[in-house]
Amino acid sequence: MTTMSPTAPPTPRAPAAPPGRGGKVLRRTPQAWLFLAPFALIYLAFMVGPMIWMFVASFFNTSTVRSGLGSFAGFDNYLEMFARDDFWSSLWHTLQFTLYTVPPLVVLSFVLAVLTNRMSRGQWFFRLAFFLPFILPSATISLIWVFIFTPANGLWSLPATLLGMDPGAGILSDPSTAMIGIAIATVWWTIGFNFVLYLAGLQEIPRELYEAAAVDGASPWQQIRRVTIPLLSRTTGLVILLQIIASLKIFDQVYLMTSGGPGIATQVSLGLITNTAFTDNRVGAASAASVLLFLIILVIALLQQVVSRIGSKREEAS
Amino acid sequence: MATIQTSPRRRTGVSGAAPARRMKASGPTFTRVTGIFLIVVAILWLIPSLFAIKTSLTDNGVAALGAQEILTDVSPTLESYIGLLQQGDIWNWYLSSFLTSIVTAVLTLLFASMAAFALSRLEFRGRAAVYLLIIIGLMIPTQVLIVPLFQELRVLQLLNTYWAVILPQIPSVIAVFIFKQFFDGIPKELEDAARVDGAGLWRIYWGVIMPLSRPVTAAVAILTFVWTWNNLLLPLFVLSNPNLMTIPVGLATVQGSFGLRYADIQAGAILAALPLVVLYMFFQRQIVEGVTGSGLKG
Numbered sequence: 343m344t345t346m347s348p349t350a351p352p353t354p355r356a357p358a359a360p361p362g363r364g365g366k367v368l369r370r371t372p373q374a375w376l377f378l379a380p381f382a383l384i385y386l387a388f389m390v391g392p393m394i395w396m397f398v399a400s401f402f403n404t405s406t407v408r409s410g411l412g413s414f415a416g417f418d419n420y421l422e423m424f425a426r427d428d429f430w431s432s433l434w435h436t437l438q439f440t441l442y443t444v445p446p447l448v449v450l451s452f453v454l455a456v457l458t459n460r461m462s463r464g465q466w467f468f469r470l471a472f473f474l475p476f477i478l479p480s481a482t483i484s485l486i487w488v489f490i491f492t493p494a495n496g497l498w499s500l501p502a503t504l505l506g507m508d509p510g511a512g513i514l515s516d517p518s519t520a521m522i523g524i525a526i527a528t529v530w531w532t533i534g535f536n537f538v539l540y541l542a543g544l545q546e547i548p549r550e551l552y553e554a555a556a557v558d559g560a561s562p563w564q565q566i567r568r569v570t571i572p573l574l575s576r577t578t579g580l581v582i583l584l585q586i587i588a589s590l591k592i593f594d595q596v597y598l599m600t601s602g603g604p605g606i607a608t609q610v611s612l613g614l615i616t617n618t619a620f621t622d623n624r625v626g627a628a629s630a631a632s633v634l635l636f637l638i639i640l641v642i643a644l645l646q647q648v649v650s651r652i653g654s655k656r657e658e659a660s
Numbered sequence: 661m662a663t664i665q666t667s668p669r670r671r672t673g674v675s676g677a678a679p680a681r682r683m684k685a686s687g688p689t690f691t692r693v694t695g696i697f698l699i700v701v702a703i704l705w706l707i708p709s710l711f712a713i714k715t716s717l718t719d720n721g722v723a724a725l726g727a728q729e730i731l732t733d734v735s736p737t738l739e740s741y742i743g744l745l746q747q748g749d750i751w752n753w754y755l756s757s758f759l760t761s762i763v764t765a766v767l768t769l770l771f772a773s774m775a776a777f778a779l780s781r782l783e784f785r786g787r788a789a790v791y792l793l794i795i796i797g798l799m800i801p802t803q804v805l806i807v808p809l810f811q812e813l814r815v816l817q818l819l820n821t822y823w824a825v826i827l828p829q830i831p832s833v834i835a836v837f838i839f840k841q842f843f844d845g846i847p848k849e850l851e852d853a854a855r856v857d858g859a860g861l862w863r864i865y866w867g868v869i870m871p872l873s874r875p876v877t878a879a880v881a882i883l884t885f886v887w888t889w890n891n892l893l894l895p896l897f898v899l900s901n902p903n904l905m906t907i908p909v910g911l912a913t914v915q916g917s918f919g920l921r922y923a924d925i926q927a928g929a930i931l932a933a934l935p936l937v938v939l940y941m942f943f944q945r946q947i948v949e950g951v952t953g954s955g956l957k958g
Contacts, residue, residue, distance in 0.1 A: 370782055370783075370784060370861070371784040371785045371786075373782065373861050374778040374782040374783075374784035374787070375778075375784065375786075377774045377775065377777055377778035377782070377861070377865070378774070378775050378778045378779075378790065380770070380771040380774060380775075381771040381772060381774065381775035381830075381831065381836065382775070382790075384771065384827065384830045384831045385793075385797070385831040385833075387812075387827070388809065388812075388827055388828040388830070388831055389797060389800060389802070389805070389831050391808075391812065392805045392808035392809045392812055393800065393805060393808070395808040395811065395812065396804075396805060396807065396808040399807075399808065399811075404811075406811075406814075409815075454698065454701065457694050457695075457697065457698045458698065460691065460694065461695065461698065466944075467702065468698065468702055469944070469948065471702040471703075471705045471706050472702065472705055473948065474709075474937070474940060475705070475708075475709070476951070477886050477890075477936050477939075477940060477947065478890075478933045478936060478937075479889065479890040479892070479907070479908040479932050479933060479936070480890065480892050480908065481892060481907075481908035481909075481911045481912050481929065481932055482908070482911075482929040482930070482932050482933040484912075485712075485911065485915065485925055485926065485928070485929035486708050486709070486711075486712045486926070486929055487708065489712070489715065489922060489925065489926060490708060490711065490727075492726075492727075492922075494726075495725070495726025495727060495728070496726070496727055497707075497711055497727040499727070500727055500728065530705065530708060535951060535955065538948050538951055538952050538955075539952055539955045541952075542952045561690070562690045562691070563690070580955070581955075584955060587801070590801075591801055591803045591804070593803065593892075593893055594892045594893065597892070597896075597912075598892075598912055612803060612804070612806075612893070615804075615806070615807060616806065616807070616893075616897065619806075619807040619810070620810075620897060625807055625811065628807045629807055629808065632804050632805070632806075632807055632808075635801075635804050636801065636804045639799075639801045639804065640799055640800075640801075643798075643799035643801070644799060646799075647795070647798070647799065
């Protein structure tokens with residue numbers, strides 16, 4: 343840094359704040375690395391390390407019963423996954439779950455947030471009702487919903503019989519409805535996340551915009567359509583991508599509510615991965631499936647980063 | 661996260677007085693209809709929790725008869741809670757959950773804030789690379805790493821120890837990110853005074869920056885606690901000793917043996933959630949703003 347200005351009067355020591363870029367930021371490489379070290383070591387050991395190991399093991403016949411990587415398998419694990427029906431069906435179930443949960447989670451949370459924001463009183467009550475489930479353990483929500491879905495005489499059967507539906511074997515025991523049951527429980531559980539994101543977005547909208555719209559004679563519905571929805575488009579983009587990523591990683595509710603059943607009707611990708619690794623002891627094959635899921639999620643996460651950066655750039659510019 | 665200090669003012673400003681004025685200007689019918697709709701949905705949303713509480717306070721025999729019998733039952737009992745608490749397993753699970761969640765939260769706070777301090781306050785070689793690595797880390801789905809993590813913990817002989825649950829959850833990139841954003845907003849002048857007094861970097865971090873960062877520290881600590889408490893996937897596979905299980909894993913493992921004792925199951929579900937509900941009552945603002953911050957900045 344000091345070499346940059348040979349003609350200037352000699353600066354006494356490095357820490358003495360070089361003028362210009364960086365202001366009073368100090369160049370102190372060894373100390374900085376000391377501050378970084380604890381986090382960096384654990385990050386390397388439990389994030390980067392396992393990731394590399396996962397990629398390597400996906401090319402070997404690794405198992406949990408023998409130590410080491412096992413014999414080299416080339417692309418066999420990947421080819422096996424592509425040939426397996428249950429791999430594709432687990433991907434399909436994951437997609438199915440995404441399709442069932444993302445639209446209600448986005449639309450309903452938006453509606454609830456807009457309406458809550460309009461309320462002059464009792465906001466704490468709505469926050470409690472919609473947000474509290476989000477911080478509960480998946481075990482709690484699963485036990486509650488499995489009980490609600492008890493066949494024949496559970497809480498769910500009361501309105502179902504009233505509406506003339508046959509309670510039948512129960513929503514979770516029927517292969518064609520089990521995923522819907524999981525989706526209902528999930529929407530109830532996680533809507534609070536989107537709800538508070540939207541509420542935060544709503545509070546950024548200047549009041550003057552609504553007042554101007556009201557002066558122009560816009561009805562409440564027109565205000566929502568012309569002011570609220572366009573101004574929250576960045577939040578909506580973010581919410582949709584975060585929701586898709588979260589649904590691709592679904593495991594807890596399925597494991598706890600149906601264990602992937604009936605049959606494999608609700609088996610999702612992470613369920614298939616853990617079964618392959620811990621029940622079949624085939625770590626190599628499970629690693630290949632992990633890599634594939636990893637890549638799918640990474641693509642969507644990259645998209646999310648792009649959307650969020652473009653959004654903040656635009657905000658800075660305006 | 662910088663919104664933490666300003667938001668209370670903003671909240672009263674926008675959602676307190678303004679909507680009332682807005683409502684008068686625009687159709688009271690619309691407001692009334694939407695208000696009623698909102699209240700109905702909110703009540704619907706509370707029903708599952710309330711039903712679980714009601715069931716947990718009902719006799720096991722009555723609860724087995726069906727939802728109608730539970731709703732019309734008028735003799736509440738604490739038997740299920742007493743039974744579970746006397747059994748002992750649940751105390752081990754509580755201990756396990758509290759221990760892992762608190763240690764993870766404390767270590768995450770310390771390590772993430774130190775890393776964020778370096779990134780926010782110090783110019784050093786490799787800074788850009790480290791920052792890039794952190795941005796990449798935001799996109800890594802840690803759940804997908806469960807298989808290699810299990811293998812690693814087995815090699816390290818950490819399976820069936822609390823460390824197996826704690827260590828993999830410490831590298832929370834989002835915590836570094838949240839801290840860094842907050843530190844960036846602290847004026848540099850504040851540390852200059854300390855520097856003139858000859859304070860070293862550690863004293864600037866610990867004595868100047870961290871005391872100014874209480875709101876963000878609280879938010880990160882509480883969120884890390886909640887996430888660790890709620891994690892199922894990791895403890896499910898790395899802890900097989902019933903005495904070490906965290907409470908969600910313990911419950912998930914024994915739920916089959918409860919059979920038709922529905923009241924006991926619901927009481928267990930509520931006991932697993934209770935500490936988090938208490939936490940929410942006390943730190944509602946930090947939790948909501950922390951979750952919002954992690955969503956918007958992540």
